[in-house]
Amino acid sequence: MFKLISTDGSARRGELYTPHGTVQTPAFMNVGTQAAIKGGLDAADLEEIGCQIELSNTYHLHLRPGEDVIKEVGGGLHATGGLHATCGLHATGGLHGFMNWRRPILTDSGGFQVFSLAKLRKISEEGVSFSSHIDGRRIFMSPEDSIRIQSALGSDIAMAFDECVENPSTHGYVADSCMRTYRWLVRCKEELSRQSADEAVTNRGQALFGINQGGIYKDLRIEHMRRIRELDLPGYAIGGLAVGETAETMYEILEAVCPEAPEDKPRYLMGVGTPVNILEAVCRGVDLFDCVMPARNARHGHLFTGRGIINIQNKKYERDPSPVDPECGCRLCRSFSAAYLRHLFKAGELLALRLAVMHNLYFYNRLMADIRRSIEEGSFSRFMEEKKELLGKRI
Numbered sequence: 001m002f003k004l005i006s007t008d009g010s011a012r013r014g015e016l017y018t019p020h021g022t023v024q025t026p027a028f029m030n031v032g033t034q035a036a037i038k039g040g041l042d043a044a045d046l047e048e049i050g051c052q053i054e055l056s057n058t059y060h061l062h063l064r065p066g067e068d069v070i071k072e073v074g075g076g077l078h079a080t081g082g083l084h085a086t087c088g089l090h091a092t093g094g095l096h097g098f099m100n101w102r103r104p105i106l107t108d109s110g111g112f113q114v115f116s117l118a119k120l121r122k123i124s125e126e127g128v129s130f131s132s133h134i135d136g137r138r139i140f141m142s143p144e145d146s147i148r149i150q151s152a153l154g155s156d157i158a159m160a161f162d163e164c165v166e167n168p169s170t171h172g173y174v175a176d177s178c179m180r181t182y183r184w185l186v187r188c189k190e191e192l193s194r195q196s197a198d199e200a201v202t203n204r205g206q207a208l209f210g211i212n213q214g215g216i217y218k219d220l221r222i223e224h225m226r227r228i229r230e231l232d233l234p235g236y237a238i239g240g241l242a243v244g245e246t247a248e249t250m251y252e253i254l255e256a257v258c259p260e261a262p263e264d265k266p267r268y269l270m271g272v273g274t275p276v277n278i279l280e281a282v283c284r285g286v287d288l289f290d291c292v293m294p295a296r297n298a299r300h301g302h303l304f305t306g307r308g309i310i311n312i313q314n315k316k317y318e319r320d321p322s323p324v325d326p327e328c329g330c331r332l333c334r335s336f337s338a339a340y341l342r343h344l345f346k347a348g349e350l351l352a353l354r355l356a357v358m359h360n361l362y363f364y365n366r367l368m369a370d371i372r373r374s375i376e377e378g379s380f381s382r383f384m385e386e387k388k389e390l391l392g393k394r395i
Contacts, residue, residue, distance in 0.1 A: 039357030059110030094154025154202030
């Protein structure tokens with residue numbers, strides 16, 4: 001599943017093997033929550049901007065259109081994935097066919113959305129009952145339900161169902177929650193084994209990642225990682241961060257928990273983040289990232305560039321004939337001026353959103369490629385110091 005190629009300090013350069021191809025790590029997963037990138041990008045656009053792996057949301061796709069629809073229609077399109085020589089798997093249909101995306105997909109479990117979007121939720125040992133944020137109907141989701149949904153979707157990586165606690169929460173509550181999340185993880189592993197043995201399974205090579213929880217308590221984070229690593233899963237995520245705590249606290253948690261994660265398995269920091277967050281996390285040993293922020297910021301005209309973050313709607317760009325970022329190779333910067341993009345935003349044209357989102361996601365994918373290159377060359381520390389101040393600067 002994962003091969004560690006080289007290291008530079010704690011920064012890691014690796015390859016993640018899936019039924020739909022190999023992901024070069026560290027990597028950023030572009031977030032297509034409802035099987036689409038907000039801003040009008042399709043699968044061909046994702047390939048153009050260098051996206052290696054796409055992330056979709058179990059909770060949202062379960063509510064609309066439903067995993068049964070996706071499995072049926074996606075399979076009916078006869079979309080086939082890549083054949084990986086190592087695992088010998090040929091995954092077909094499901095979410096890949098539905099959105100015509102032939103590269104790897106990760107689906108999150110829906111746990112975060114249940115705890116952040118759903119109203120009137122009630123947690124029990126069996127799972128969580130909640131009201132849909134769309135129409136208010138009552139829904140129950142167990143660890144087994146989450147895995148069954150993800151199995152029908154046919155993602156290459158399925159995330160375990162976990163409880164996302166609020167920060168801050170008491171040490172006692174977080175400790176109890178960690179144990180429940182562990183018990184749920186065991187059930188997820190057992191359910192995925194059952195699903196993968198079914199002849200009608202969408203993707204027999206689907207892998208399960210466990211999720212480390214523990215709030216902002218280092219002792220709980222370490223204990224929980226030690227416990228879940230005993231299950232020998234294909235990968236491990238660090239969840240429940242970037243939800244209100246300071247960046248410094250997040251970095252301290254990563255410093256404590258990453259050394260406890262298996263060295264030969266990928267490490268995924270969920271929901272992070274800014275370019276500076278990513279550099280700091282790579283420095284501490286993280287391999288995978290996802291975040292809606294770059295696409296969301298783009299839709300409001302906030303664009304990442306090699307010299308800092310700009311707001312394209314500022315008047316200073318009204319007559320600017322140069323590209324948004326002269327060093328960028330995305331479609332926007334190759335073809336249009338900053339003045340034109342500003343005009344599109346001011347005129348309310350949908351093309352503004354599309355071009356801006358393509359730019360920011362291209363920027364992130366290129367940043368990850370540069371990070372990988374610097375680790376290979378043994379120059380990551382110097383690269384990080386050179387980039388940190390620039391990438392976090394607002395112009």
